[in-house]
Amino acid sequence: MMTLVIGGSGSGKSAWAEDFLVSCLAGKRAYYVAAMRVSDEESRERVQRHRRMRAGKGFLTLEQPTDAHRAAERMEGQPEDKTALLECVSNLTANEMFSAWPPLPEEETAGKLLSDLEGLERAVSHLVVVTNNVFEDGRIYEETTMAYLRAMGRINAGLARRAERVVEVVCGIPLFLKGQPPAARENWKEKGGVTGCGS
Numbered sequence: 001m002m003t004l005v006i007g008g009s010g011s012g013k014s015a016w017a018e019d020f021l022v023s024c025l026a027g028k029r030a031y032y033v034a035a036m037r038v039s040d041e042e043s044r045e046r047v048q049r050h051r052r053m054r055a056g057k058g059f060l061t062l063e064q065p066t067d068a069h070r071a072a073e074r075m076e077g078q079p080e081d082k083t084a085l086l087e088c089v090s091n092l093t094a095n096e097m098f099s100a101w102p103p104l105p106e107e108e109t110a111g112k113l114l115s116d117l118e119g120l121e122r123a124v125s126h127l128v129v130v131t132n133n134v135f136e137d138g139r140i141y142e143e144t145t146m147a148y149l150r151a152m153g154r155i156n157a158g159l160a161r162r163a164e165r166v167v168e169v170v171c172g173i174p175l176f177l178k179g180q181p182p183a184a185r186e187n188w189k190e191k192g193g194v195t196g197c198g199s
Contacts, residue, residue, distance in 0.1 A: 002117075002127045003179075004163040006156065008136050012172030014087060017130045020167075020174075021085050022057045025126050031084040032059035033071045033120070035092040059085070065095045069119030084124045086117070089131035089159070093152055106147045110154035117159065131156055133168070 003020070007013030021030055064071040068086060075082055086092070097109045104112075121127040134152045141149070160166045165179035174181075
């Protein structure tokens with residue numbers, strides 16, 4: 001099963017996805033598949049911020065900047081005993097597309113990522129995938145960047161078709177675009193947490 005969580009920069013999508021997995025899919029080993037490749041001070045600061053966000057939530061972190069399906073090789077237990085959160089598709093796409101020059105064509109990039117994430121989904125009972133809404137600014141960029149954005153569009157659309165649940169997070173508020181919110185746990189609702197828990 002897959003839940004796709006999409007949102008713009010600073011929308012709260014990452015925090016919501018983490019809380020959803022930890023609070024709604026409790027009782028299973030939870031893996032955090034981190035796709036960011038640390039290359040400069042800004043990326044190091046982002047990694048540290050995300051580590052602080054998920055501190056104490058019980059995630060087992062796996063660094064996997066490319067070949068997302070290979071994270072499953074380092075996971076313990078049967079698929080039904082574990083869950084995973086992949087953060088995030090935009091980093092994974094950039095890493096795959098620009099790991100060599102010339103960049104991997106957008107169609108190949110999208111096909112590889114969709115195949116890799118399908119493999120990762122099969123390895124766990126529930127995969128939560130975080131992605132970015134990359135077309136909000138409406139700007140036209142140079143062709144290499146546009147190819148990356150088109151690849152992201154293909155990947156997001158493919159994941160949305162496959163996912164049982166698609167959630168857009170706006171200002172920290174989840175909007176269910178596909179699938180119904182499962183029955184919420186009352187004690188979680190009372191704490192002001194994720195709306196719609198369960199498996």
